[in-house]
Amino acid sequence: MAVYTEVSDADLAAFLETYDIGGVRALKGIAEGVENSNFLLHTDAGEFILTLYEKRVEASSLPFFLALLDHLAERGLNCPRPVRARSGASLGHLSGRPAAIVTFLDGVCRTRPSVGDCARIGEALAKLHRDAADFKGSRANALSLSAWPQLFAPLHFCADDVEPGLAAAIAAELAFLKTSWPRDLPRGIIHADLFPDNVLFLGEEVSGLIDFYFACTDDLAYDLAICLNAWCFEPDGGFSLAKGAALFEGYQSVRRLTPAEAAALPVLVRGAALRFVLTRLIDWLNVPAGALVHPKDPLEYVRKLRFHQSIGDAKQLGFRPE
DSSP: OBBOSOOOHHHHHHHHTTSSSOOEEEEEEOOSOSSSEEEEEEETTEEEEEEEOOTTOOGGGHHHHHHHHHHHHHTTOOOOOBOOOTTSOSOEEETTEEEEEEEOOOOBOOSSOOHHHHHHHHHHHHHHHHHTTTOOOOOBOTTSGGGHHHHHGGGTTTHHHHSTTHHHHHHHHHHHHHHHOOOSOOEEEEOSOOOGGGEEEETTEEEEEOOOTTOEEEEHHHHHHHHHHHHSBOTTSOBOHHHHHHHHHHHHTTSOOOHHHHHHHHHHHHHHHHHHHHHHHHHHHOOOTTOBOOOOOHHHHHHHHHHHHTOOSGGGGTOOOO
16 A cells, blocks of 8 residues: 555545545545555545555456455455445546545554464465355456566666666576476465555454455465465564464465475465565665655565575475375
8 A cells, every 4th residue: 555646635525425425534645555545534434445546556457356355245254345336336536546445444464473373364365265266257467477577677777776686686586487387276366465464453363354456366376475475484584484384274274285286385485576576676666756655675575585495395384284
């Protein structure tokens, strides 16, 4: 989440006139994240999240995202649900951007996830995969393996400004992943961005999964690889086997990994790490002037990638085969 586009009082009032949630009482920008402009919206009817879509989110994909949220909420998954205008539409336009209002979920994000948190997020991820299995929509992953060389191309001559030798290291990893990426793994709808700042907790329980705007159809185990990167490293950069084991245990309490998925994980975690190296580099080097946004450090994921390059078995990530 972030704020790139400001919203005037007049534009907001006119936008809300098309809904049955009353007038605006307050609007506050949310600085976390890097993708869309997000606001906490207080109206006569309560609290909501207002999102203006920009950057990597293609307007043609928005109906997919909003329909997926509706589908998952119907299945009982705790996620934001689109608020429909009087016309029945869940998508409108505000300040020159596609815009939507979704329900507000109580909870706070974990800045220092515990082992127990990792178990609960593994379970929540598997429930997402299960509940989305009968969703009729499909969306290609625009940030999959085939897209990474194109992402890297404009970074090739400036990556070394972030760390000497980084361009050559990325090029070598791209070559490795091109020849090593697994095929024919179980596929379905994945979240693709389930970081700690996209999960809400109330007490010890997960109260909501948010920010589905990278959701797509891809390998289910790749989603798990993203979570291993996002949840299981300690602040000092070391990988926590205990957190990895808890994440696997929580996930497999709902959905068992196939042998092929387990064997593929050492490559999948490398790909997941590189994907975020690339997109974080883009954000780091291209922050719009005056934007209320805090880009995330790409070198954090460079260090994670180097760890993954040193392992060759899912057991080193905490996976415990039966």
